[in-house]
Amino acid sequence: MRSSRITALWGPGGRRLLLGDAAVLVFFTLLSLSFFSLGGARGKAETVEVEVSGEKVLTVGRGESGVREVSGPLGTTRIEIRDRQVRILSSPCPLKICQRAGWIGAAGEMLVCLPNEVTVRLPGRPPGSVDALSR
Amino acid sequence: MRLVMQLRKTAFLGILVALAVALNILESFFPSPLPWIRLGLANLLTLVAIISCGWREGFLVTVMRVIIASLLFGGFLSPSFLLSLGGGLAGTAVMALMAPGVWRLYSPLGMSVAGAFTHGLAQVIILRFVLVRTWEVLYLLPWVLLPAVLAGTATGLLANLLLVRRRSYFEMLGGKQA
Numbered sequence: 001m002r003s004s005r006i007t008a009l010w011g012p013g014g015r016r017l018l019l020g021d022a023a024v025l026v027f028f029t030l031l032s033l034s035f036f037s038l039g040g041a042r043g044k045a046e047t048v049e050v051e052v053s054g055e056k057v058l059t060v061g062r063g064e065s066g067v068r069e070v071s072g073p074l075g076t077t078r079i080e081i082r083d084r085q086v087r088i089l090s091s092p093c094p095l096k097i098c099q100r101a102g103w104i105g106a107a108g109e110m111l112v113c114l115p116n117e118v119t120v121r122l123p124g125r126p127p128g129s130v131d132a133l134s135r
Numbered sequence: 136m137r138l139v140m141q142l143r144k145t146a147f148l149g150i151l152v153a154l155a156v157a158l159n160i161l162e163s164f165f166p167s168p169l170p171w172i173r174l175g176l177a178n179l180l181t182l183v184a185i186i187s188c189g190w191r192e193g194f195l196v197t198v199m200r201v202i203i204a205s206l207l208f209g210g211f212l213s214p215s216f217l218l219s220l221g222g223g224l225a226g227t228a229v230m231a232l233m234a235p236g237v238w239r240l241y242s243p244l245g246m247s248v249a250g251a252f253t254h255g256l257a258q259v260i261i262l263r264f265v266l267v268r269t270w271e272v273l274y275l276l277p278w279v280l281l282p283a284v285l286a287g288t289a290t291g292l293l294a295n296l297l298l299v300r301r302r303s304y305f306e307m308l309g310g311k312q313a
Contacts, residue, residue, distance in 0.1 A: 024245035025288060028252045032280035038273055 046107065046124060048086050050079060053117045062086075062122070072116035079120055086120055088113060148184065148192055155180035155200040160207065171258070172282045175251055175290050181227055182243050182250075182294045190231035197223040214265045218258050225257035226250040243298060244291030251287025255279040 050058035052072045060068060062084045069076050075092030085105040088098040093115035101111050107124025158176040167173065177200055185193035201219045205211040230250040233241055241249075259279055263272050 018242075020240035021242050021245040021248075021291075024241055024248050025284070028248055028284050028287075029281070032252070032277055032284055035273075035276035035280060038276060 046122065048079075048081060049121045049123055051119045051121070070118060072113070072118050074116045077113060077116050077118045086111065086122065088118075088120065091116055091118070144188065148188070148195060151180045151184050151192075151196050152199045152203070155196055156203045156207070159200060159204045163208070169278065169282070171255075171279055172286070174286050175254070175283075176293075178226070178247065178250060178254075178287075178290050179294050179297065181223075182230065182247060182290075183297070185227075185231055185234050185246075186243060186298065190227075190234065193227050193231050194224070197227045217265055218261055221261040222254040222258040226254035229253040242291075243294040244288065247291030247294055248284055248287040251283040251290065252280055255283035 046062045048058075048060045048062055049056060050060070050068070050070055052070050057070055058068060060081060062081065065082045066080075067089060068079045068081070070079065071077075072092075077091045077098075078089040080087050080089040085103040087103045088101070088111050091098050091113050093113050095115075098111055098113035098116075098118070104111055104120075104122060107122050109122050111120040112118075155177040158179070162173055162176055165174075180200070181193050181196050184196040198220070201216070201223050202211070205213075205216045205219065210216050227250070229252075230246040233246045233249055235241075256276070256279075259272060259276055262275075263270065
């Protein structure tokens with residue numbers, strides 16, 4: 001039973017099995033795609049968490065724009081959230097390292113002001129990190 | 136004569152396992168855009184075992200491949216070993232259920248696609264219980280399963296080519312043909 005190069009791709013069963021294969025392929029592709037609806041719903045419900053002296057004082061949704069203020073030992077730190085990004089707008093600390101750190105936007109990133117004991121965190125796992133590799 | 140057939144089959148399965156391990160190692164050298172995306176070439180040999188011998192032989196090839204590869208790479212009984220084994224067993228089970236002898240509806244292409252999908256699904260579920268421990272890991276599902284379906288299609292086409300073009304070869308080596 002010689003098959004041509006093209007029909008050989010459809011296997012020993014010949015074209016008769018083509019329909020079954022196509023049905024399987026379409027079914028599993030659609031099933032895979034349907035799982036995207038799972039991720040879209042809650043995937044964006046990320047927050048900005050602000051701690052002063054080790055205590056959580058503020059949790060803001062990343063989607064909210066605006067300036068928030070928290071007070072630490074030295075005075076008031078102003079935190080700006082815009083376009084799902086966060087920065088420290090102004091700080092009473094002497095060196096302004098936290099201000100110069102600029103915007104952060106990726107999960108797992110963090111802004112720290114040591115003098116005023118303020119930390120701003122974007123909770124989550126940094127993208128692209130790998131726990132284990134299975135082969 | 137029976138003994139000869141028995142020996143021939145044992146040798147045949149040995150070759151399948153050896154090839155599966157070799158392909159598994161070869162594949163690990165390819166770079167990949169996402170760490171979990173692989174072609175699953177070793178699955179070819181499981182397909183061949185199921186079709187030319189039966190479901191028991193399919194499980195044998197999968198389990199032996201996973202164990203031998205983990206011994207070679209290191210990581211026997213580690214979480215990643217559990218991922219490989221669980222995915223492999225689930226995929227093989229589905230492919231065995233879809234085998235030509237059972238339904239006569241699909242070619243190895245359909246078996247391969249369903250097997251790859253189940254493999255990915257099982258791995259994500261195992262990931263939930265052994266490594267990540269939150270249900271957030273389910274957000275990975277589409278990113279795992281779509282590439283799996285693609286890889287399963289590619290492997291399935293290869294399997295079909297292999298089984299048609301090398302038909303006489305497999306007959307010679309011993310198994311009944313599908």
